[in-house]
Amino acid sequence: MLILGAVLALVGLALTGAAAGLGAAVFQQRDQGYLTFPTQRYAVDSYAITSEQLEVVLDDDDLDLGRSGPVASLMLRATSPGPGQDVFVGVGPRAEVAAYLAGVEHSEITQIGFNPFRVTYQTSPGAQPPTTPGLQDF
Incomplete structure (x- = not known):
């Protein structure tokens, strides 16, 4: 259970990092949705x-x-x-x-x-x- 929990925690951290990066890119978009x-x-x-x-x-x-x-x-x-x-x-x-x-x-x-x-x-x-x-x- 400890190994499974550690693997799931790592997957969760990776997904959180990817979501944060995509969120930052979306936040930076201006001019009708383009990244400028x-x-x-x-x-x-x-x-x-x-x-x-x-x-x-x-x-x-x-x-x-x-x-x-x-x-x-x-x-x-x-x-x-x-x-x-x-x-x-x-x-x-x-x-x-x-x-x-x-x-x-x-x-x-x-x-x-x-x-x-x-x-x-x-x-x-x-x-x-x-x-x-x-x-x-x-």
Whole structure:
């Protein structure tokens, strides 16, 4: 009975910790239910800023959570540094984005910290300007 009680106590503590973490994440959600971070400026001298690979499960058969609908939603907001300047924000498969940026100088975010805010980039050299991003099919 002592061993069973200890095992059940450990399971209860683990569930309490998970619930506390989820509760904190829900508490931090703002802007219509999105988890937000402070507004920061990301700027480089190259044509584009990219980030590391983000793996997303899109097939409900691969991840059975017992519910339907999206697992998570992502909202990005971007503004240009000056009036009249366009900003393009795109999300695409890594291989297709890499092919699009081949030969184009661009910077990839390698590390980011929020308290205090700091970001480091690795710049890939290139000599040609990118084609119009809005015309891409990814």
